[in-house]
Every structure is written in C-alpha cells, then in structure tokens.
Amino acid sequence: MRPFKYTEGKDETSAVRAVVVNRESKFLAGGTNLIDLMKEYVERPNELVDVSQLPLAQIKNTSNGISIGALAKNGATANHPLVRQNYPLLSMAILAGASGQLRNMATNGGNLMQRTRCQYFYDIAMPCNKREPGTGCGALEGINRIHAIFGWSDKCVATYPGDMANALYALDAVVRVKGANGQERTIPIQDFHRLPGNEPQKDNNLEHGELIIGIDLPKNNFANKSYYLKVRDRASYAFALVSVAAALETDGSNIRQARVVLGSVAHKPWRSGEAEKALVGKPATDATFNAAAEAALKEAKPLAHNGYKVELGKRAIVLALQRAMNGGAE
Amino acid sequence: MAKFIGKPVDRVDGRLKVTGQAKYAAEYTHKNMAYAFPVLSKIASGEVAAIDAAEAEKAPGVLTVLTHKNALRLQPIDVDQSIKTGSLLGELLLPLQDTKIFYANQYIACIVAETYEQARYAALLVKVKYKETKPAIDLEKEPKVDSTSPRAKQVIVGTPVEAFNSAPVKIEQVYKVATENHHPMEPHSLIAAWEGEKLTVYNATQGVHSSRHLLAQTFNVPKENVRVIASFIGGAFGTKAMFWATEPLAGMAARVTKRPVKIVLTRPMMQHCTGNRGATRQSVYLGATRDGKLVSRRHITETCVARLDDRRTEYLELAGGNTSSTYACPNIEITHKVALLNVNSPTPMRAPGEAPGLFALESAMDELAFELKIDPVQLRLINYGEANPINKLPYSSKHLKECYEQGAAKFGWSLRKSEPRQTRDGEWLVGYGMATALYPGYRSPSAARVRVNSDGTVSVQTAAHDLGTGTYTIVAQTAAEFLGVPVNKIKVALADTDLPQSTLAGGSRTAATVIPNIQAACEALRKKLFELATKNNSSVFSGKNIADVELRDGGLFLKSDTNKGETFETILKAAKIDSVEECVTVNPEGQKSNEPCFVSEIPAEQNADTKKWDFHSFGAQFVEVGVNEQIGIVRVRRVLSYHDCGRIMNKKTARSQAFGGVIFGIGMALTEESHYDPRSARFVTRNLADYHVPVNADVPEIEVYFTNQPDYKNNPLGARGVGEIVATGVAPAIANAIFNATGKRIREAPITPDKFL
Incomplete structure (x- = not known):
C-alpha cells in the first residue's frame, strides 16, 4: 500500500473541495472495496478524504417515492421498511451480495463505485488498461470466464460486478451528486456507469471530486412482481456469473410495464430494452418470457470462455420473470 | 477400561x-523484531536480467533489500540425505541463490523493514528486468513423460488390456479434477531469530523436525542448533508439510539484519508459493461381467510436476495409487504420466491421490452400475475385497460392509430411483448418489x-x-x-x-x-x-x-x-x-x-507389520442433491458419512473432522478451482473471492457414523487416522447424485453452473 494522507471530511463542501484540489485523492466511505484494492496496489491514492461521518445516511419518503442516503449502509438499506415494502427488488439485490459483515460496512454510494472483479485488474503483474491505460487487456485473450458478453471493447472486457445497481437500473433510480462548485446535479442511473470504449479506466461518468450524496427512487407498481436472481459458483458470498433484476406490472394477464436488467455481463448493468419491448403488451406467459430472453441475448458477443453466459442469461431471465410473476417465490 | x-x-x-490465547506462529513478538516481505517474479520462466533496488532501499524503514546479488549463500539441500532421513522435501529451490525463474511469483528479492507495511510498500519499488522464455503450463498440450518418482511406478497385475478388451461390459471414460489450493485460514507464517549460531523459528508447519532438519542443512549448522515451534496451527491440509522457500528466506533475513524477522504470506502468495493439488486427467477403463464382477481395471492418470523439482523426489498427484485397493479385481493397470510445468511444486493436499482418484473411479463405478442395472451399493458389495488386489496382503481390519449396509439403511437408500429424473421438488430435480471412501492406515x-x-x-x-x-x-x-x-x-x-x-x-x-x-x-x-x-x-x-x-x-x-x-x-x-x-x-x-x-x-x-497386513481405512458416502437444471445450480441437501477408521479416540473431534472432510469434498465437487492464465502461467484465482471454498450456505446437514472397530493389528489401542478418508468419496457421490437427479453425467470437477449448459 502506498503511504497516504488521511483527511477527515467535516462537511460535504469541504470534503468535496479536499478531493477536487488533489488529483490523487479519493473519498473513503465504508472502504470495503477501496482498502482491499489499495492493499493490492491497484488503487494508489495519496490521500483519503473520509466522508463516512457526514449526515447522509437517511432513508425517507419523498413526494415521488423515496430517497436513500449515499452513506446508508447496504444492510440497513436492504432491511429498511420503506425499501422492503415498496422496492423489494432492491432488498433482494443487496442481500444477494457480499456477506452480512460487508453489508454492514459498505455504503450505497460506495456500492455504485465498486470496481470490477476482473482478475487481471487485480493482479498488478498482469496487463490491464483499466488499471494502467495502455498496457493492454489481459482478459481479452486470457481466462475470461467471468467477463463481458455485451458492450466490451478491445481495450477492456471487464464487468461491473455488483448487485445493488442492477436493481437500481430496473427501478429508474436517480443519483444525486455534489460537485466542485458546490452545486448538486442528478444523474439518471442508466447514465451513471459507462461502457469501456477507449477509456476503460473510467468506470462511470462522475467528475473527479464529485460526491454521491443520495439515490432517489420514483414510485412504481413493481413491488409485488419483481425478482432478483443471481447465478453464481457457490450458494453465497460469490460474485454473479449472471444475474437478472426483473420487474413486471400487469394489467389483468397482460404486461403493462417491464424491466429486465442483466448483471455481470457488461461494464455496466445491462438493461435490455429489447427484452422489455418483447414483454410489454404481451400476456405474461412462458412463451413471452422465452421471446424476451431470446431478444435480450440476441446481440451478445461472448469471448472464449464465457459462451455459457448467453444460454445462462436466457434461462436466468425466464426464471426471474417466472418468479417475479409468482410474487418472488420459487 | x-x-x-x-x-x-x-x-x-x-x-x-x-x-x-492460543498463540499461532505470527502472534509471537520479539523485541526489536523486523518484518520481511518478498518481491515476486512477474514471469514464470526465464531469468532475472537486472534488478534495481535503489528506490526500495531508500524507502522509509527499510533495513535491507535482499536479492540474488547480496543474498546469503545457502547450502543446497542434499536430496539423498533428506530421502534417507525421511524429511519430506518441498520445492528444492533455495531463495535468491541465482537468477533462474521456474514459476510465477517465485521469490526474487526480499525487503526487510521496521514494519510490515513499510516492507510491503518497499517491495513495490523494486524494479526488475526479465529475460523471459515461454512457460509450459497447459497440462493437455504439453508432452507427458513417465514419472520418475518411485511412488509412481507403473503397476500391472495380470493382463489388464486383454481382460478389458474381452470384457462383456465396458466403461471407458476420462475424468478431470481441477487444480486446487489448500488455503488454510492461517497463512504460512514464521518468525526466525538467531542467537549466535542458534536459530529459533516459530513456524506454521506440519513437521517441526523436518523443518529443523532442512533449515539446519540450509544454514549449515548442526540440527541441535535449530529449534522449531508450531504449538498451534490454523489448518494446513498438506501445504504446511513441505519445506518452502519462505523458511530459509526468513532465516536469511534474520541472519543478515541480525534481528528477529517475521514473515507472513498474503493470500495471493498462498495461492502461488505454497503448493497445490495438481490437476488430473484420468482415463478409467472398467471391464466387468454381466453380473457385475470386475475383470479389469485400468487407471491412467496424467498430471503435472514442477519443472524445478529434482526428478527423484518430484511430487505428483497419485490418483491411481491407493485407489487400487478399493475393489477386488484380477487384472489391474495403474499408470501415471506427468507434464513438466512452470508451476510451484504440487504438494499433498488432504487425501492426495485418493480424493481425485476416487472421483474418477467411483464415477466410473456408478456408470458401470447404471449400465448393468445393478444398484450402486450392490455393485460395490459384489466386488468387495478382503485383501489388497496388488500386494495380495489381507486387510488388517475391514468393516466396510457395515458402512455400505448400515449407511444405506440410515440414509434411506432404498428409496432411490434407479432411473434418473424421477424425483422432483418444485424447480429442483432430486437425486441420490454414493461412493466408497478410502485412505491408508499409516503409522x-x-x-x-x-x-x-x-x-x-x-x-x-x-x-x-x-x-x-x-x-x-x-x-x-x-x-x-x-x-x-x-x-x-x-x-x-x-x-x-x-x-x-x-x-x-x-x-x-x-x-x-x-x-x-x-x-x-x-x-x-x-x-x-x-x-x-x-x-x-x-x-x-x-x-x-x-x-x-x-x-x-x-x-x-x-x-x-x-x-x-x-x-x-x-x-x-x-x-x-x-x-x-x-x-x-x-x-x-x-x-x-x-x-x-x-x-x-x-x-x-x-505393531503395524506392513509385511503381513495391508492397512486401510474405508467408508461410504451417501449424498442427496437438488439440481436446478435451468440455471445449473446444485445444492447438496444432505450427506451421510459412514467410516471404518479403527477405534475412534474422541467421538466429538472425529465427528468434527468428518464435517470438515465432507465440506472439503463439496469444494472439490462443486466450487474449488484454480485457473492459470495460459500465457503468463500466473494463477488468475488469487484470493478467496476468486477461489471458492464452500460457504455455510453450501453445506447441508451432515450425519456421521463410525464403525469404531479397533484395528489391533495396527497398534494396541486400534486407532487409525480420520483426517483424510473423510474427505474422499464425497465428490463422486455428489456427481453420481447429480446423474441420478438429471441423467447428466458430468466428468469434470468442480461441477459449476456453466457445465450444465
């Protein structure tokens, strides 16, 4: 780990300013991902600005839904009555990730910022454009079993590994951030993360020094027909091979609104407009679900070792939709 | 009594x-203790061309940077002597003695500093240039040669090829088990302290005396001068039985700095530098009569050895070794071939040979049972042996019939449907499987x-x-x-x-x-x-x-x-x-x-007379699995283990060992796998997020029984060990249960979701 300076963030404005003035500084909240990466010398900030004590942990009703503080812990968020009642998909997604201990440390803002689990990114002896631009992508022709099937570039085939964000994409979340000038701005969640393109070192569209302060969720009618399905190599405490956040609103037997977001298949949560189009206005039957699954994976471009994700993705979508229709039960 | x-x-x-309050090696402290952190090779094959430690030497707290240029010259390990004294060798590589590189993350330098953090940071500042040669890493593609290890000598009993060819029923399949790593909770760690010519080492080792012997040889001091202490050990599974470069490295760091030195490996070092269970590709041929009697059994294993090892002592996964004792059979072939790879030495890992060997053999037996339409337990009883089929010595004490019969009764085996895909529980297909467990009774x-x-x-x-x-x-x-x-x-x-x-x-x-x-x-x-x-x-x-x-x-x-x-x-x-x-x-x-x-x-x-008796423990593993075929998820729903390990000295600790063994087996069957990058020969699985040991949610209710029949030919109290047999037979029982549930036979462990697609 590189020696670094520790700065206590007293308030939002001074914390933001402290990071803005130092290109090599980073915000520290729960630290569950950042500190690990610093030990591995993947992240090398020379200063950490600790925002963990800022009063940004509230979860409350708003006129149009709920607002979740950036510093609310993942565990507290998943178990909050407002979230459980109105956004069970978010609860399910959070609880599918990490472990109880980690969820009690990790914050919602930090979760959005978590970095890929690409093994080439983690090993500083390997080439990785995300870690060190220009060194090449180790995974492109290496072991890429857990890597992207959508939206990758020849510079990077890493995936966004988290669970929470997949649900946020399905729930049309809006991320509130505070910037260098002290102004707040909002970023619709689908614009938060980015595809790797030629700049895989950038995971998202935040400017340096912008601080996530909260996540807003609008009201919806998905609460009783949603499901988060995570397929992984062991029963718990593993990153997804493929995950699906599925949400339906029905009108009689027909689907009025649908959300299908695939996780761990791209550099960002992969919301499938194709699948949603194949669902809306159709009867909620297995045939419809199968058609949606086919549509979702049609454009997939697997690598040498992750071809299974195409078929697994389809099956996971169908199963998630079936379980969503079933009120979340198997 | x-x-x-x-x-x-x-x-x-x-x-x-x-x-x-139980103190593990790294928990001791000395006044004036310094900390060592190794610098690891980026490449897996070649040489260090140049090494620049100037910046590291200037970093805060750094006492010294050891490289091949300034390292203490250590006495090479006398292989003959070590074989004679029975000191188990590990890698023969003494650290920093030359520029040669045989595997990725081999130690090429070492920082000694005032604090662990300073040492670890300075390790990042050492600049190394390499002369790289293409590493050999692909077990499938690299040429295979006969192993020269005496333990791997080919065994031929009768005429196995002819007997197989003329057998009325044949099973001929290839089974694979992935590279596994031990990953005990406690990493390798040690504190070395010299007082004059005397060395005291707190060492997380499974063999204080062999560690002493090899340290004494390496530093060229009488063995009486070396004291090794390992009062508490936080799991080992074989990785701490061997001598690794870490031990002389700590001794060297302490000697050079004239300070007690602590070294604790990181999880990625545990992956790369402390051995592994080499991957195996096993061809199994079973020839049988229509009524289920084995007439030929051929077990041909391809696995790897480390390029750097002395070929007289090379360690390989002996998948066909002791598994040959499992059944009576008049014609047997046991062959091992090895590829010489740029890997850190493969090392014994809980039931080395037996665990992957039984995955292959017991999967094949299940295939034979299905082919013959004979119940799998019955097929094993038909081939029950009272003597080792190779050396013909009678077993000292064998109560495996009790394990099969009582185990089956307690498990409810009779409810098993012989045809696959007959039992459904919601989204889950349910199946039963069993396998024989086996391990030698050493003393x-x-x-x-x-x-x-x-x-x-x-x-x-x-x-x-x-x-x-x-x-x-x-x-x-x-x-x-x-x-x-x-x-x-x-x-x-x-x-x-x-x-x-x-x-x-x-x-x-x-x-x-x-x-x-x-x-x-x-x-x-x-x-x-x-x-x-x-x-x-x-x-x-x-x-x-x-x-x-x-x-x-x-x-x-x-x-x-x-x-x-x-x-x-x-x-x-x-x-x-x-x-x-x-x-x-x-x-x-x-x-x-x-x-x-x-x-x-x-x-x-x-008194364990191995000229008169064959000493083995035996057992049977029964497993129920649920498979969600749609997404390739396997859940082990319950396990019943029934073992014959002589007298059980303590029902509680033995039972706990059996729990751990079953969990080990679930890991082999479903989750554990180390992947090498095919170009750099570096493991891409480097930590416990990538290397999946089973978690609590993977582990179901486990029932454990022992025959508790003393083996008085082994020793006057009749106890035999428990630790390894309990990990055998689990993986094939799970694979067999998956077949019974789904009709899909998966011959590659671990059976991860992608293998169902």
Missing part, C-alpha cells in the same frame, strides 16, 4: 482458542515424555502436531486413561523440536502414531512409580509386584484392594523428588526412530 478414550471430551485447547515411529508432578499434575510432551484436528485432546485423554488422572490435570505440549521427536502431521497418521506411544510411556511410568514406591519402603506395596498395582485417582493403588495405595504426591515426597518422568519410543515393525529414548517393544502382531 475406557474411562476417557473414545468419549466426546471437549477440546482441551478449545477455551484457549476461542479466547485468543510412524514416535517418542513421548510423560511426567508426573508432585502436585498431581501430569505433563505429556511429544513433537507431534495439532492442526486444529484434536491431537492435544486425544493425547490428554490417553494419558488420563492410563495414568488414572482427570483430563484437566494433564498438560500437553506438542510440536516443538525440544520435545521428543514424533511424526510429521501428514497421511492421517498422528493418532495411530502417538496414541500407542503415550500408552507405552504411561505404562513405563507405572513401573517407575512402583519401583520408587517400593524402594522407599512403602508398606502398602510390600510383597507386591508390578502386576498387582494400577494407576488411578492420582496415585498408585493395589488392584486387589481399592483403598490401598499411595498418591503421586506421597510417593514423590518419600523419594524426595518433585517429579518422575519417562521418555519412551515406539517403533512400528520395520521402522526406526531417530530419537534415543527408551524403546518400548510392542508385540509384532500389534
């Missing part, structure tokens, strides 16, 4: 462990010292090890049993080269090795106490001889009169001494200890 032996006595070290020479103190307490000392398995407890139970004192009066000391030499903790041999030794030492002490009592004119024992007295209730008593006797305190006081002790060595037939203690003879027929 058996007031203590066999009872589910709580771990005597349990309280120490849960209160953090080694051992010495132990037992001392009775005047305050009524007892000390037992032997340099055996407790890897977390329960050695402390069963040693205390045995001494309690034979000295007639309560367990809590007994203080056990283990794993210190200052103590009488015992066995390396490997091959599940500790119980069978140490227990008869403690028994013999207690018996010798009874004689000594009697002599002492009579010499001091004790009236109680006048006219009596040794056969008339027994040890109980903290003293020596007449057998004939329960009230008559003397306490240890009285006997010692009369003799004007504080304690009385006896150091005793016991040697199994044909083996000899290096320890010059009094040798207590065990009658040959109770």
Whole structure:
C-alpha cells in the first residue's frame, strides 16, 4: 500500500473541495472495496478524504417515492421498511451480495463505485488498461470466464460486478451528486456507469471530486412482481456469473410495464430494452418470457470462455420473470 | 477400561482458542523484531536480467533489500540425505541463490523493514528486468513423460488390456479434477531469530523436525542448533508439510539484519508459493461381467510436476495409487504420466491421490452400475475385497460392509430411483448418489515424555502436531486413561523440536502414531512409580509386584484392594523428588526412530507389520442433491458419512473432522478451482473471492457414523487416522447424485453452473 494522507471530511463542501484540489485523492466511505484494492496496489491514492461521518445516511419518503442516503449502509438499506415494502427488488439485490459483515460496512454510494472483479485488474503483474491505460487487456485473450458478453471493447472486457445497481437500473433510480462548485446535479442511473470504449479506466461518468450524496427512487407498481436472481459458483458470498433484476406490472394477464436488467455481463448493468419491448403488451406467459430472453441475448458477443453466459442469461431471465410473476417465490 | 478414550471430551485447547490465547506462529513478538516481505517474479520462466533496488532501499524503514546479488549463500539441500532421513522435501529451490525463474511469483528479492507495511510498500519499488522464455503450463498440450518418482511406478497385475478388451461390459471414460489450493485460514507464517549460531523459528508447519532438519542443512549448522515451534496451527491440509522457500528466506533475513524477522504470506502468495493439488486427467477403463464382477481395471492418470523439482523426489498427484485397493479385481493397470510445468511444486493436499482418484473411479463405478442395472451399493458389495488386489496382503481390519449396509439403511437408500429424473421438488430435480471412501492406515515411529508432578499434575510432551484436528485432546485423554488422572490435570505440549521427536502431521497418521506411544510411556511410568514406591519402603506395596498395582485417582493403588495405595504426591515426597518422568519410543515393525529414548517393544502382531497386513481405512458416502437444471445450480441437501477408521479416540473431534472432510469434498465437487492464465502461467484465482471454498450456505446437514472397530493389528489401542478418508468419496457421490437427479453425467470437477449448459 502506498503511504497516504488521511483527511477527515467535516462537511460535504469541504470534503468535496479536499478531493477536487488533489488529483490523487479519493473519498473513503465504508472502504470495503477501496482498502482491499489499495492493499493490492491497484488503487494508489495519496490521500483519503473520509466522508463516512457526514449526515447522509437517511432513508425517507419523498413526494415521488423515496430517497436513500449515499452513506446508508447496504444492510440497513436492504432491511429498511420503506425499501422492503415498496422496492423489494432492491432488498433482494443487496442481500444477494457480499456477506452480512460487508453489508454492514459498505455504503450505497460506495456500492455504485465498486470496481470490477476482473482478475487481471487485480493482479498488478498482469496487463490491464483499466488499471494502467495502455498496457493492454489481459482478459481479452486470457481466462475470461467471468467477463463481458455485451458492450466490451478491445481495450477492456471487464464487468461491473455488483448487485445493488442492477436493481437500481430496473427501478429508474436517480443519483444525486455534489460537485466542485458546490452545486448538486442528478444523474439518471442508466447514465451513471459507462461502457469501456477507449477509456476503460473510467468506470462511470462522475467528475473527479464529485460526491454521491443520495439515490432517489420514483414510485412504481413493481413491488409485488419483481425478482432478483443471481447465478453464481457457490450458494453465497460469490460474485454473479449472471444475474437478472426483473420487474413486471400487469394489467389483468397482460404486461403493462417491464424491466429486465442483466448483471455481470457488461461494464455496466445491462438493461435490455429489447427484452422489455418483447414483454410489454404481451400476456405474461412462458412463451413471452422465452421471446424476451431470446431478444435480450440476441446481440451478445461472448469471448472464449464465457459462451455459457448467453444460454445462462436466457434461462436466468425466464426464471426471474417466472418468479417475479409468482410474487418472488420459487 | 475406557474411562476417557473414545468419549466426546471437549477440546482441551478449545477455551484457549476461542479466547485468543492460543498463540499461532505470527502472534509471537520479539523485541526489536523486523518484518520481511518478498518481491515476486512477474514471469514464470526465464531469468532475472537486472534488478534495481535503489528506490526500495531508500524507502522509509527499510533495513535491507535482499536479492540474488547480496543474498546469503545457502547450502543446497542434499536430496539423498533428506530421502534417507525421511524429511519430506518441498520445492528444492533455495531463495535468491541465482537468477533462474521456474514459476510465477517465485521469490526474487526480499525487503526487510521496521514494519510490515513499510516492507510491503518497499517491495513495490523494486524494479526488475526479465529475460523471459515461454512457460509450459497447459497440462493437455504439453508432452507427458513417465514419472520418475518411485511412488509412481507403473503397476500391472495380470493382463489388464486383454481382460478389458474381452470384457462383456465396458466403461471407458476420462475424468478431470481441477487444480486446487489448500488455503488454510492461517497463512504460512514464521518468525526466525538467531542467537549466535542458534536459530529459533516459530513456524506454521506440519513437521517441526523436518523443518529443523532442512533449515539446519540450509544454514549449515548442526540440527541441535535449530529449534522449531508450531504449538498451534490454523489448518494446513498438506501445504504446511513441505519445506518452502519462505523458511530459509526468513532465516536469511534474520541472519543478515541480525534481528528477529517475521514473515507472513498474503493470500495471493498462498495461492502461488505454497503448493497445490495438481490437476488430473484420468482415463478409467472398467471391464466387468454381466453380473457385475470386475475383470479389469485400468487407471491412467496424467498430471503435472514442477519443472524445478529434482526428478527423484518430484511430487505428483497419485490418483491411481491407493485407489487400487478399493475393489477386488484380477487384472489391474495403474499408470501415471506427468507434464513438466512452470508451476510451484504440487504438494499433498488432504487425501492426495485418493480424493481425485476416487472421483474418477467411483464415477466410473456408478456408470458401470447404471449400465448393468445393478444398484450402486450392490455393485460395490459384489466386488468387495478382503485383501489388497496388488500386494495380495489381507486387510488388517475391514468393516466396510457395515458402512455400505448400515449407511444405506440410515440414509434411506432404498428409496432411490434407479432411473434418473424421477424425483422432483418444485424447480429442483432430486437425486441420490454414493461412493466408497478410502485412505491408508499409516503409522510412524514416535517418542513421548510423560511426567508426573508432585502436585498431581501430569505433563505429556511429544513433537507431534495439532492442526486444529484434536491431537492435544486425544493425547490428554490417553494419558488420563492410563495414568488414572482427570483430563484437566494433564498438560500437553506438542510440536516443538525440544520435545521428543514424533511424526510429521501428514497421511492421517498422528493418532495411530502417538496414541500407542503415550500408552507405552504411561505404562513405563507405572513401573517407575512402583519401583520408587517400593524402594522407599512403602508398606502398602510390600510383597507386591508390578502386576498387582494400577494407576488411578492420582496415585498408585493395589488392584486387589481399592483403598490401598499411595498418591503421586506421597510417593514423590518419600523419594524426595518433585517429579518422575519417562521418555519412551515406539517403533512400528520395520521402522526406526531417530530419537534415543527408551524403546518400548510392542508385540509384532500389534505393531503395524506392513509385511503381513495391508492397512486401510474405508467408508461410504451417501449424498442427496437438488439440481436446478435451468440455471445449473446444485445444492447438496444432505450427506451421510459412514467410516471404518479403527477405534475412534474422541467421538466429538472425529465427528468434527468428518464435517470438515465432507465440506472439503463439496469444494472439490462443486466450487474449488484454480485457473492459470495460459500465457503468463500466473494463477488468475488469487484470493478467496476468486477461489471458492464452500460457504455455510453450501453445506447441508451432515450425519456421521463410525464403525469404531479397533484395528489391533495396527497398534494396541486400534486407532487409525480420520483426517483424510473423510474427505474422499464425497465428490463422486455428489456427481453420481447429480446423474441420478438429471441423467447428466458430468466428468469434470468442480461441477459449476456453466457445465450444465
């Protein structure tokens, strides 16, 4: 780990300013991902600005839904009555990730910022454009079993590994951030993360020094027909091979609104407009679900070792939709 | 008899462990201690062309940077000598002696600094240039040669090829088991401290004496000058049985800086630098008659060895080795071929050979049972053997029939549908599977010292090890049993080269090795106490001889009169001494200890005579799985393990070992796999997020049974080890249950979701 300076963030404005003035500084909240990466010398900030004590942990009703503080812990968020009642998909997604201990440390803002689990990114002896631009992508022709099937570039085939964000994409979340000038701005969640393109070192569209302060969720009618399905190599405490956040609103037997977001298949949560189009206005039957699954994976471009994700993705979508229709039960 | 032996006595070290008072190697401190952190090679094959440590040397807290240029010259390991003394070798690579690189993350330099963090940071500042050659890493593509290890000698019994070709029913399949890593909770860690020419090492090792022997050789000092201590070990599974470059590296760092030096490996180093279970590709040919009798069994294993190893001592995964004892069969071929790869030396890992070997053999047996329409348990009974089919020696004690029959009954095996895909539970297809478990019953020479103190307490000392398995407890139970004192009066000391030499903790041999030794030492002490009592004119024992007295209730008593006797305190006081002790060595037939203690003879027929008997433990694993076929998820729903491991010394610790073994097996079956990058030969699985050991949610209810039939031919108490057999047979039982559930036969472990698609 590189020696670094520790700065206590007293308030939002001074914390933001402290990071803005130092290109090599980073915000520290729960630290569950950042500190690990610093030990591995993947992240090398020379200063950490600790925002963990800022009063940004509230979860409350708003006129149009709920607002979740950036510093609310993942565990507290998943178990909050407002979230459980109105956004069970978010609860399910959070609880599918990490472990109880980690969820009690990790914050919602930090979760959005978590970095890929690409093994080439983690090993500083390997080439990785995300870690060190220009060194090449180790995974492109290496072991890429857990890597992207959508939206990758020849510079990077890493995936966004988290669970929470997949649900946020399905729930049309809006991320509130505070910037260098002290102004707040909002970023619709689908614009938060980015595809790797030629700049895989950038995971998202935040400017340096912008601080996530909260996540807003609008009201919806998905609460009783949603499901988060995570397929992984062991029963718990593993990153997804493929995950699906599925949400339906029905009108009689027909689907009025649908959300299908695939996780761990791209550099960002992969919301499938194709699948949603194949669902809306159709009867909620297995045939419809199968058609949606086919549509979702049609454009997939697997690598040498992750071809299974195409078929697994389809099956996971169908199963998630079936379980969503079933009120979340198997 | 058996007031203590066999009872589910709580771990005597349990309280120490849960209160953090049990000290592990890295938890010791010395005044003035420095910290070492190795610099690792980026490449897997080639040479260090140039190394620039200038920046690292200037970093805060750095005491020295060791490289091949300034490293202490170490004495190369004398392979012949080590083979002769039975010191298990690991990698033959002594650190920083030259520029050659044989595997990725090999140590090429080492920082010694005032703090761990400073050392770790400075390690990042060392600049290295390499001359790289293409590493050999692909087991499938690299050429295979015969192994030169004596253990891997080809076995041919009868005419296996002809018998297979003419067999009425044939199974011919290839099974693969992935590279696995041990990953005990406690990483390799040690503290080395020199005082003049004397070296003391706290070392997380399974073999204090072999570590001492090799350290003494390496630093060219008499072995008496080296003391190795491993009082508590946080799991090992074989990775701590071998000698790794870390040990001389710590010794060197301490010698050069003239400071005690601590070194603790990181998880990625545990992955790369401390051995692994080499991947295997096993071709199994089973030829049988229509009524299920095996007529030919060929088991051809392809696996890897490390390029850097001396080919006389190369270690390979002997998948066909002991598995040959599983069934009666007149025609057998066991062959091992190896590819020489740029990997860190493969190393024994819990049931080395047996675990992957039985995955192949027991999967093939299940395929044969299905082909023949014979129940899998029945097929195993049809091929039941009373003697080792290769050396023809009868088994010393085999109660495997009980394991099959009672295990099947308790499990409810009769409810199994012989055709796949017959049982559904919601989204889940449900299936049953079983497999045979097997592991040899090894025993080694051992010495132990037992001392009775005047305050009524007892000390037992032997340099055996407790890897977390329960050695402390069963040693205390045995001494309690034979000295007639309560367990809590007994203080056990283990794993210190200052103590009488015992066995390396490997091959599940500790119980069978140490227990008869403690028994013999207690018996010798009874004689000594009697002599002492009579010499001091004790009236109680006048006219009596040794056969008339027994040890109980903290003293020596007449057998004939329960009230008559003397306490240890009285006997010692009369003799004007504080304690009385006896150091005793016991040697199994044909083996000899290096320890010059009094040798207590065990009658040959109770002394593990491997010329007369074949010693094996056996068992049966029964498994129920649920498979969600749609997304390739397997859930083990319950496991029943039934083992025949001789006398069980402690029902509680043995049961705990069995739990751990089943979990190990679930790991092999479903989750554990180390991947190499095909170009750099670096593991891409580098931490416990990438390398998946089973978590609680993967582990179902486990029922454990033991036959508890003493093997008196092995030793007078009849105990055999438990630690490894319990991990065997689990993986194939799971694979067989998956077939029974789905009709899909998956021949590659681990069986991850992608393998269903």
